[in-house]
Amino acid sequence: MDVRVRFAPSPTGFLHVGGARTALYNYLFAKKMKGTFILRIEDTDRERSTLEAEKAIMEDLEWLGLLWDEGPYRQTERLSLYKEHALDLLKRGLAYKCYCTESEIEEMREEMLLKGIAPRYNGRCRDLSEEERERFEKEGRKPAIRFKVPGDGEITFEDIVRGHFKFSLADIGDFVIMRSDGIPTYNFAVVIDDHYMGITHVIRADEHIANTPKQLLLYEAFGWKPPQFAHVSMILGPDRSKLSKRHGAVAISQYRRDGYIPEAMNNYLPLLGWSSPDDREIFSMEEMIEAFSLDRLSKSPAVFDIGKLTWMNGHYMRSLPLEKIYEYSLPFFLEKGFSMNEEWLKKVVFVYREHTSTLREMVEEALPLIRFSLPFSSDVEEVLEGEDVPKILEAFLEVFYPFKYKEVSSSEIWELLKEVVSKVGLKRGKVLFPLRVAITGRRSGPELYYIIELIGIKEALRRVQEVLSYIKGK
């Protein structure tokens, strides 16, 4: 049978790293098995679902390149299907109408919690008499539909990641499958959708483990064959609690804005809970698909380490084709005030990507190319206070002046710089460091000859001249 998997986010917020990893696992498995990857929007929470969130999630998936083969399906567009099946259960006596109000249930819950028993619905409306039902209807109460959980016995299943599970039915209360407003609940809609969409493997976060027995009960009630389950452990924050906003950036879109690139996300995220049989950690998407398998998913939760993500991002900054990094970085350049000049910007990328870990950092580092203003910050200016500095700057002016209007390559600039060095008669570093500072206003950066090539000799001369007058006037 062909593998069919789904990613089923609820559009109540942005795609976060945990969701992205789940999507990735589903995607990788689908591609590996030459199966189908389905996107399903679980929008049955009418209060919190928004169209914006749905759009944002899809955009992020597209940015990552996790394109779905089918969908998006929306649960709110399938309401009649759920209703039909709820009615069927009702008719067969496997479900019943419940007239309890929220406050009544809340009361019940607190009472049970106080008594130290697992809070669950006590089945109050299971066997209502005809009169009671009529009374409630007359009161105008809108019933929800609850599934009748068999009182005893147990339910078991095999999880691909965690092995054998056994739940006692006595611990599961009758749960709502249809809200009083006619919208299905999660546990109900999932089962119906997974069945009709032919889902063969459910790969999801392990917070759903406790839901699985309820869903299995529904499969049983309908006489359907359940899919295989793979419950993946969660992603934690540095304090080992569930990763959330208070730990810093969790939204994929935030990482995009911060200058992370999809190749790095797609490589790093799966490694949080999956490892390859060899010691490899760097994978292209194709390699990852090839290497991926569910049986190497880890049981224990993983702490999200932005440091390693950043390292990996830097790796991809350097190893991806220049063209690609240029494309990714363009919006960052334009936003920072660089003007559109493809040939020149590509050179900037060529030079600066060697030194930086994110697109944002790269553009930030390249800022001195288009911005130059005195005074510099104090830790930078102290470099200019050295006694040899005027001599060095003058030597630079002398050597480079004849080339003021010439097109000179970086290797020729390097030769000229060496000439400056021998003219001054100090060690290379002693000469080039103050020059770098004078020309860029920064203590570090790429090779000076690249910088001079990028800003042009004329501009370099202007800057050095300006700094020279500046320090002389001090």
Next chain:
RNA sequence: GCUCCCGUCGUCUAGGGGCCUAGGACACCGCCCUUUCAAGGCGGCGGCACGGGUUCAAAUCCCGUCGGGAGCGCCA
């Protein structure tokens, strides 16, 4: 409170009775290279939560303790 899950360097992980003197990656430290940064190269630091068993042999199997987490909704 109840149910369930998870515990290998700071972090991600390999390992699943002898190949373990516990391997790799990030981070950290040192050295090399160098245009005092970064990148790269080389080296170092650092871990089987604890206690009992089982066994000739335990990181690995069993039990307990401790620690962490999740679920217990007309949220998903």
